[in-house]
Amino acid sequence: MTKRIRQDRPTRQAQIFETAARIFCEKGFDKASMGDISAATGLTKAGLYHHIRSKEELLYEIMSYGMDLFERNVLNKVMAIEDPLERIRATLRGHVLLVTRDRPKEITVILHESNALRGRYRDRINARKKRYVKFLEKTFRELARSGSARRVDPSVATFAMLGMINWIYQWYRPDGRLDENALADTLADLFLGGLLKPAAASR
Amino acid sequence: MTKRIRQDRPTRQAQIFETAARIFCEKGFDKASMGDISAATGLTKAGLYHHIRSKEELLYEIMSYGMDLFERNVLNKVMAIEDPLERIRATLRGHVLLVTRDRPKEITVILHESNALRGRYRDRINARKKRYVKFLEKTFRELARSGSARRVDPSVATFAMLGMINWIYQWYRPDGRLDENALADTLADLFLGGLLKPAAASR
Numbered sequence: 001m002t003k004r005i006r007q008d009r010p011t012r013q014a015q016i017f018e019t020a021a022r023i024f025c026e027k028g029f030d031k032a033s034m035g036d037i038s039a040a041t042g043l044t045k046a047g048l049y050h051h052i053r054s055k056e057e058l059l060y061e062i063m064s065y066g067m068d069l070f071e072r073n074v075l076n077k078v079m080a081i082e083d084p085l086e087r088i089r090a091t092l093r094g095h096v097l098l099v100t101r102d103r104p105k106e107i108t109v110i111l112h113e114s115n116a117l118r119g120r121y122r123d124r125i126n127a128r129k130k131r132y133v134k135f136l137e138k139t140f141r142e143l144a145r146s147g148s149a150r151r152v153d154p155s156v157a158t159f160a161m162l163g164m165i166n167w168i169y170q171w172y173r174p175d176g177r178l179d180e181n182a183l184a185d186t187l188a189d190l191f192l193g194g195l196l197k198p199a200a201a202s203r
Numbered sequence: 204m205t206k207r208i209r210q211d212r213p214t215r216q217a218q219i220f221e222t223a224a225r226i227f228c229e230k231g232f233d234k235a236s237m238g239d240i241s242a243a244t245g246l247t248k249a250g251l252y253h254h255i256r257s258k259e260e261l262l263y264e265i266m267s268y269g270m271d272l273f274e275r276n277v278l279n280k281v282m283a284i285e286d287p288l289e290r291i292r293a294t295l296r297g298h299v300l301l302v303t304r305d306r307p308k309e310i311t312v313i314l315h316e317s318n319a320l321r322g323r324y325r326d327r328i329n330a331r332k333k334r335y336v337k338f339l340e341k342t343f344r345e346l347a348r349s350g351s352a353r354r355v356d357p358s359v360a361t362f363a364m365l366g367m368i369n370w371i372y373q374w375y376r377p378d379g380r381l382d383e384n385a386l387a388d389t390l391a392d393l394f395l396g397g398l399l400k401p402a403a404a405s406r
Contacts (some may be wrong), residue, residue, distance in 0.1 A: 028233060028318070030231060030233040030234050031233050085399075088398075114373070115231070140398075143398070147400075148399055148400060149398050149399055149400065150392075150396070150398065150399070150400055152389060152392070152393055152398060153381070153385075153389055155381070156381070156386060156389045156390065156393070157393065157398060159370060159371070159374045159375075160367045160390060160393055160394075162370060163366045163367040163368070163369065163370025163371070163373075164363045164366040164367055164370075165366070166366065166370060167362060167365060167366025167367075167369055167370060168362070168366070170317070170366075171362045172362075178356065178358070178359070182356075183359060186355060186356055186359045187359065187363060189353075189355070190355055190359070190360065190363055190394075190397070191363075191393075191397065191398060192397050192398050192399050193353070193397040193398075193399060194393070194394065194395050194396040194397025194398075195291075195343075195346070195352050195353065195355060195360060195394060195395050195396075195397075196288075196351055196352055196353070196395050196396060196397075197350075197351060197352065197353055198401035
């Protein structure tokens with residue numbers, strides 16, 4: 001139920017999540033301690049453990065919230081688009097803009113700490129990631145059936161697209177010369193149309 | 204001089220690097236301790252410190268060796284290729300095969316611990332990474348001048364390609380249905396020719 005509370009008003013628990021996400025981004029999950037988080041929130045350690053059971057639970061809650069943001073702002077908006085080409089372009093643009101314009105700390109934590117979760121926490125986050133992978137694979141299959149796409153293995157297309165997008169946070173500087181909309185369009189054109197001009201590509 | 208020794212015969216120092224790379228891959232750099240490494244190599248801690256000054260130096264030496272492997276097996280082999288299109292295809296194939304077929308632990312450490320190095324160690328590794336980035340950007344510019352490529356920002360093309368390749372170790376299973384040569388070819392075709400058939404791409 002933490003998710004619902006969080007979206008409605010900034011409760012103490014939401015403040016803890018927010019602070020912990022920032023500290024995980026700065027120090028990394030392994031190096032960050034519950035002591036760092038209690039100090040940054042102004043709570044005693046006992047006070048912190050009243051709201052949250054463990055550092056792992058905190059990581060899980062942050063990643064869950066990151067997946068909520070992704071699903072609400074990207075996936076749920078594009079799933080119903082009928083035309084697979086329009087659907088893939090809107091997904092690519094939406095996903096790129098989420099990581100470049102909105103830059104939620106929670107998404108950075110998902111990307112950077114993907115191996116830190118264990119057990120059922122890990123399974124639950126992975127199931128949500130897998131849902132997105134299946135959606136992309138299905139869209140690439142539809143696109144191939146429609147006759148507009150080449151015969152490319154849908155899993156390779158999926159992970160090539162995810163690699164392009166998930167790498168952005170490693171190099172993109174929002175205050176650099178490249179505007180986020182231009183980046184989203186360029187990546188969409190590159191992925192859909194390729195680097196070469198049609199004549200050179202078909203050689 | 205450690206590099207030269209390492210290539211010639213497995214010295215004690217080379218064994219330490221090999222073991223440390225494995226432990227950093229398994230536990231992550233932050234969690235791995237010099238105690239873990241001394242236990243795995245059968246050296247006392249004092250013996251270990253006779254060969255290496257710190258865990259940071261060890262990480263730097265491992266990443267340097269990873270960059271040696273990359274430069275020797277990929278970059279140095281393609282730099283002299285005259286035709287920019289052939290050059291980019293050979294680079295893409297070579298880089299994909301390095302991470303899928305050879306899978307050196309040192310490359311995984313470079314990808315996974317990119318934020319763990321500090322100071323001059325970090326500067327030196329980053330300078331070598333930057334050399335590769337400049338090489339790719341230059342090749343994309345040449346390709347555009349030759350008339351075969353579309354007008355795509357060379358930095359976006361560079362990081363899109365690196366994202367595709369650097370993400371592979373997160374999802375590719377060498378014992379899966381996808382052979383590494385097929386993967387290398389599919390990614391090269393996708394990156395160069397795009398997902399869409401020429402007619403659909405130019406719409």
